[in-house]
Amino acid sequence: MWVFKILLSLFLFMNTLISYTFSNRIHSRSLTPLHKYDKKYIEVPVDHFNFANQDTFKLRYLIxxxxxxxxxxGPIFFYTGNEADITLFAENTGFIWELAPEFKALIVFAEHRYYGESLPYGNNSFSDAKHYGYLTVEQTLADFVDLVTYLRSHQDGKHRKLSPVIAIGGSYGGMLAAWFRLKYPAVIVGSLASSAPIWLLPDLMDCEGVYRVTTSIYEVAHRNCADNIKHIWKEINNITTTGEGRSWLSKNWTLCQPLKAENYTQGFKMWLKESFLVVAMANYPYPTEFLGHFPGNPVKELCEHLKTANLRGKELLGSVSNGLRAVYNYSGKAQCLDWSTVGPTTFDSRGWNFQACTQLVMPVCSNGVNDMFEPQSWNIVEYLIKCEQQFKVKPRPYFITKQYGGKHLETSSNIIFSNGLLDPYSSGGVMSNVSNTSIAVLIPEGAHQFDLRESNQLDPDSVQVARKYYKQIFNEWIIKFREHY
Incomplete structure (x- = not known):
């Protein structure tokens, strides 16, 4: 049963991976607030679109x-919350905090319903479909509309002059920021959608893209790195066929949960695949604790141990282990590698797994030829069957495309789609302009959500230039807004 739960959870993560808040598998941490904000709440309907349900709940926001x-x-910089406790993003979106003094802006981080403290039905929020069925993109955006409306007119109970609102979000939050502008252009003047794979949906993108880009990131770090990783899967399959081999691997890799049986192998390999992906996403030039407790340039650190060409057998397995240890345990404090962990304490997989099964169905696959991963096919029929069995609801994998236009965004306006070319999820992002004012910003040296982070002396030029450009565009949006209000 333990193995089944791990495999099921990892299946959902690996096929719908858009949460970028994975914990470090061998290092637990707690968030220490870096910024000053007040925690407040607004009462919103559980169901914005049906008069039959009059239930309400308190949505948390940081201000x-x-x-x-x-x-x-003065403008309002409105962060569209992700699939986790909102404090995580308030502490890792320094760009907004640096920008606010210059623009004399109000800072708001809105929590996403069903995450953090914003649970519509408390401990019963995930008890059955009757309670968790209100976890949708459209309900979430309606929450944000209510909050923006309130903030514009009742800050501290006083009537204020109408403020222009700019939505800012990264990853899934970036998708929400873009859809917020598409759905409610009268509510916000524009959006910055950073690292937002809004086209990583059925029939819109090639499912192999995420792992192809991931592979290229390791190839850039060192020419032999990706090729060595490509052979790790066969070696794991071979060595785990015997108890002696599993014992060696468990000891050599210092696994917290030894590989006691051969059927543990698939879950272990899926965790390893996820690890390579997350390290690539967190490939910042300085140490961070956003996607895990990682050193600066973690891909390079990992690849330092895989420079020798044609590594095989235990030599290859040991080199990969050393590489992972250099990344996951660069502090030297960890005792073992916890490969059974799926998500950090700040990430609630209950909510994300439901979204990934119902609306945000994101095809991710690998073929082992154009990427460094073991072949993993994508079958939407099988995937949706598993989802329906788990959640007892009928998935709607094409709803988002129908609701927000898919690739037909030529009528959209005032959206910045930014993507780092060192971000695996840029494969599902908007990489070219889609209208006169909905533009793509490509950041050659950018990892996942790099442009939203606080300034650092190690920031590459492309990230610094992108941030300056955002400021220019924000100012233009605000000026045009004030010409009409």
């Missing part, structure tokens, strides 16, 4: 008004 000038209609 900082120390720079805001409401009398003159």
């Amino acid at each position: 900082n008004d120390e720079n805001w000038n409401p009398e003159s209609g």
Whole structure:
């Protein structure tokens, strides 16, 4: 049963991976607030679109008004919350905090329903479909509309001049920021959608893209690195066929949960595949704790141990182990590698697994030829059957495309789609302009959500240039808004 639960959870993660808040598998941590904000709540309907359900709940948001000038209609920088506790993103989106003083802006981080403290039915929120069926993109955006409306008119109970609102989000939050502008252009003046794979949906993108880009990132780090990783899967299959081999691997890799049986192998390999992906996403030039407790340039650190060409057998397995140890345990404090962990304490997989099964069905596969991973096919029929069995609801994999236009965004306006070329999920992002004012910003040296992070002396030029460009565009949006209000 333990193995089955791990495999099922990993199946959902690996086929719908859009949460980028994975914990370090061998290092637990707690968030220490870096920024000053107040925690507040607004009461919103559980169901914005049906009069039959009159239930409400308290949606949490974080707010900082120390720079805001409401009398003159100072702007509101509105972060569209992700699939985790909102404090995680408030502490890792330094770009907003740096920008607010210059624009005299109000900072708001809105929590996504069903995550963090914003649970519509408390401990019963995930008890059955009757309770968790309100976890949808459209309900979430309607929450944000209510919050924006309230903030514009009732900050501290006083009537204020209408403030322009700019939605900012990264990853899934970036998808929400883009859809917010598409759905409610009268509510927000524009959106910055960072690392938002809004086209990583059925029939819109090649499912092999995520792992192809991941592979290229390791190839850039060292020419032999990806090729060595490509052979790790066969070696794991071979050595785990015997108890002696499993014992050697468990000891050599210092696994917290030894590979006691051969049927553990698939779950272990899926965890390893996920690890290579997350390390690539977190490939920042300085140490971070956003996607895990990683050193600077973690892909390079890992590949330092895989430079020798044609590694095979136990030599290859030991080299990969050393590489992972250099990344996951660079602090030297960890005792073992916890490969059974699926998500950190700040990430609630209950909510994301449901979304990934119902609306945000994201095809991810590998073929082992154009990428460094073991072949993994994508079959939407099988995937949806598993989802329906788990959640007892009928998935709607094409709903988002029908609702928000898919690739037909030529009528959209005032959206910045930014993607780092060192981000695996850029494969599902908007990589070219889709209208006169909905534009693509490509960041050659950018990892996942790099542009939303706080400034650092190690930031590459392309990230710094992108941030300066955002400021220019924000200013243009605000000026045009004030010409009409």
